[in-house]
Every structure is written in structure tokens, then in C-alpha cells.
Amino acid sequence: MDNSFLRDEKDLRQLLDEVRDFALTFRSDDQLPAGSTRRDTPKFHLSDQGAGTQDAISVFKEQCAPYLVASPSNRYLGFVTGGSTPAALAGDWLASAVDQNPQAVAGRGDVSAAIELGAIDLLRQLFNLPEVFNGGFVTGATMSAFTCLGVARQWVAAQQGYDLARAGLRKPIPVLAATPHSSAVKCLAMLGIGSQNLIQVATLPGREAVDMDDLQAKIEVLNGQPFLFIASGGTVNTVDFDDLAAIARLKKKHNFWYHVDAAFGGFAAVSPEHAHLLTGWESADSITIDNHKWLNVPYDSGCWFIRKEHLKLQVATFQNSAAPYLGDPAGHFNYLNSGPENSRRLRALPAWFSLMAYGRQGYRDIVERCIGTARSFGKALTEDKAFTLLAPVRLNVVAFTLYDAAAQTVDALVQQLNDRGRYFMTPTTMNGTRGIRAAFVNWQNDPAQVSEIMSELHLALKELPIVPATPP
Ligand SMILES: Cc1ncc(COP(=O)(O)O)c(C=O)c1O
Known part of the structure; x- marks a missing residue:
């Protein structure tokens, strides 16, 4: 057998420790952009011998990590993406380990x-x-x-x-x-x-x-x-x-x-x-x-x-x-x-872990806090002349647009907001009107985020190359 397999298996604790440290830093990094701000992509080639797991970790850190986005965080409001509870992550890792x-x-x-x-x-x-x-x-x-x-x-x-x-x-x-x-x-x-x-x-x-x-x-x-x-x-x-x-x-x-x-x-x-x-x-x-x-x-x-x-x-x-x-x-x-x-794979294990860890009340808390955050955000948008809701906030997604709802301006705002990196939202169209969606689905979403989200939207607005029309 090739020595590198045996060497890696012998060093597995150290290798996994390094991966764990990386994962913990990643999860707690509050400065990581919520959406991709890079337009290029890394390229790889298959070497003849391979250089072992330690080397693969180093290459990952150097060449892939700079492209990672904080999609498991509460600043990622695009699509309907949840993130992972600590228990779910533990279950997921175990699912791979026990295979x-x-x-x-x-x-x-x-x-x-x-x-x-x-x-x-x-x-x-x-x-x-x-x-x-x-x-x-x-x-x-x-x-x-x-x-x-x-x-x-x-x-x-x-x-x-x-x-x-x-x-x-x-x-x-x-x-x-x-x-x-x-x-x-x-x-x-x-x-x-x-x-x-x-x-x-x-x-x-x-x-x-x-x-x-x-x-x-x-x-x-x-x-x-x-x-x-x-x-x-x-x-x-x-x-x-x-x-x-x-x-x-x-x-x-x-x-x-x-x-x-x-x-x-x-x-x-x-x-x-x-x-x-x-x-x-x-x-x-x-x-x-x-x-x-x-x-x-x-x-x-x-x-x-x-x-x-x-x-x-x-x-x-x-x-x-x-x-x-x-x-x-x-x-x-x-x-x-x-x-x-x-x-x-044993895909049920992360779900089993999270349900066992947090139970009915834990999930009620996540769901109701997300809905509360969506409602607060909806209220803040309603009170702000620059924005208008595209629909009442029914649960945990807020669909809104600019007072000036020209598609080009709305798309430019989403782009600018996402390029700023703090929050990530996705565009949408409703009944022919271009708009923006913010989905609150993360266990760490909290109404306390709303003032920061509003100020990020306004900073993005100020940076637009197009000056949006404002109400008379
Ligand atoms: C209502 C609904 N159904 C289905 C899907 C598809 O989900 P997935 O991409 O996990 O397959 C989505 C994803 O946003 C959804 O919101």
C-alpha cells in the first residue's frame, strides 16, 4: 500500500484537529463576506503522486478558503438557506466518520x-x-x-x-x-x-x-x-x-x-x-x-x-x-x-442530533425568532420612504422593492448590497415588478439585526451609480 495512506491514517488526529480549528474559525468569523465578492475561480491539477492530506489542507486554505462565503451565518438572507445548528454539525461529521x-x-x-x-x-x-x-x-x-x-x-x-x-x-x-x-x-x-x-x-x-x-x-x-x-x-x-x-x-x-x-x-x-x-x-x-x-x-x-x-x-x-x-x-x-x-450516507444523523439536542421548544424558538425578525424588517421598510413591500410579511420572507422600482436600479442595489459583503439577498420578480427577497431561516436570526440591515441597504443605495428616484 502507498505509504501516504498509512501516514495520513497515523496522523489523523492532528489532521482532523487542524480541520476542526479551521471550521471553528470559519463559523465564528464575523467579517467573512455573506455572498461571493470574487468573480474568478481557483483551478487545480491532478499531480501524479499526491502530496498527502496535510498538503491538501494547506492548498484548500490558500486557494479555496478565500472564496468561502458565510452561508451558514445569520447574515446570509438569500434563497431560503438555513445554516447548521451546532448539534447538526456534530451529527453531520459523525455521519461521515461512521459511514x-x-x-x-x-x-x-x-x-x-x-x-x-x-x-x-x-x-x-x-x-x-x-x-x-x-x-x-x-x-x-x-x-x-x-x-x-x-x-x-x-x-x-x-x-x-x-x-x-x-x-x-x-x-x-x-x-x-x-x-x-x-x-x-x-x-x-x-x-x-x-x-x-x-x-x-x-x-x-x-x-x-x-x-x-x-x-x-x-x-x-x-x-x-x-x-x-x-x-x-x-x-x-x-x-x-x-x-x-x-x-x-x-x-x-x-x-x-x-x-x-x-x-x-x-x-x-x-x-x-x-x-x-x-x-x-x-x-x-x-x-x-x-x-x-x-x-x-x-x-x-x-x-x-x-x-x-x-x-x-x-x-x-x-x-x-x-x-x-x-x-x-x-x-x-x-x-x-x-x-x-x-x-x-446516513443523512438522517444531523437531523436526529439537532432534534434530540433542541427538541420542540428549541425549534419553536428558531421559527418564531425568524418570523419576528422578518416582521421587524418589514415594519422598518414600511416606515422608510425609499422602500415598499411587495407583499405583506406572512411568515419569514420579506419581498420588497425600491420606491423607484426600475429593474435596473433594483438589480444594482442587490449587487451593491451583496458586494459590500455584510448581508446577502437575492433578487426576484413579482407581478412584473423587480424586487428583493430577504429570507430569515437561520437559528441565529434576531430582530436586533434589523437596524444593521437597514443601514447596509442605505449605504448600498448611496454607492449606486444610478440615483434612484425618491418620493415627492
Ligand atoms: C417551496 C420550495 N420547494 C422546493 C425547493 C427546492 O429545494 P432544494 O433546492 O433543496 O431541492 C425550494 C427551495 O428554495 C422551495 O423554497
């Missing part, structure tokens, strides 16, 4: 599958979801939707009289949605349903939530055909919720698969004041949750929840039918035959 593959049948000696089932159970308790759902871990909300809609597709085909997993797609699968996240539409493409085949349902005036009358009308047009409905349990721009309870009631009259994308909105269930937004999701056939959002575990982690009554369809979709060495797909519940991946 288990949670595929085997739980209860037969495989603790990793038992941890995954346990973490799912903890999440179900956190969300007050009934025990009618199975659940599992995937890389994020996109793969969760892929898993859920994959089974939904199988369900529609079964209603149409055939086994799609075996026969391939033979008939169109009608899909209805009002404001699906782009990743759900991407799933329709990946699943062969066709992104263009989405039947667009109208939203309520000035809202991103489904117009139930239009939904009813679009269902009538289908004339009794089975279909999928993708509901929004928190849209990405304004965290608007479809009326999940009204959709649940429709299940009594119509034959459809009810999927709820609650990637981050599902965490509203943790706050008694906001849990009502999710009333009705317990009747869904499937639910998407994204753990690297409000659960604050490191990338990459999301969950699917699918009703246990659909397990046969789920196994029909994801079974390893041609591999007797992987066991009988029809046997015990088994992750190998109920999700898109076969071999996986």
Missing part, C-alpha cells in the same frame, strides 16, 4: 435505518403529523418532490389501468398547480410527465395562493380523470399558502393525488400562532420537507412523507426488482426499495 449505509431492514441489526426511521418519527412529532405517513431522507426538496411525484405518477397510471413502472408512460398524467416551486416543475420534466403539461390554476388576486373557484373549474374540465395536485405550503417569494384544508375537502369529491410542497413552510406547524396555515396537510398523500432550510442541518437534506397506504405503489416505483441479493422488495419496509437512491 453507514441506511438501506437494510430496520429492526434487523441495522442501526442506521433505525436512526433514519427514528428521525422521521421525531419530525412527525415536531410537525404534529399523524402516523399514517412513512418517511425518508433524500438530498433536498427537489428529490423529495421527485420521490413523491414518482409515486403519484404510479398512482394515476394505476387508476388508468396499468403499471407505469413496468410499462413506461402510456397516457398523459394531468397535473394541476397554482404556484409550484420551479423544482416541482423540474420534477415533471424528470418524470416524463412533461413540464409543459402542467395545467396552470389561477391565484387569488394579488396573492400566490390558489384560487379555489378556478381549481374547481379546472377539475370539472378533466371530467373525472384522476390527476395530481401540487399545493404550496409556503411559496418562495411571499410564503403564501394554498388553502390546504379546502383542498383536503375536495378529496371527498374528486379522485386526485394531493401533494404538499411544505419545503420550509411546514415549519409553521411548530409555532402555535401559525400552525393553522397547515391545517389540511394531514390529509395529503405526500409532503415535501427541506431539512437544510428551517431545520438548520447542513446541506444536503430533505424528507419525503408518503401515506403508508401507498407503500405498494411506492415499492413498485422504486424497487430493485432485478437484484435478488438486495432482498425481497415486497418484504419489510426497506429504504432500498422505497426511494430513488440505493446506497446513501
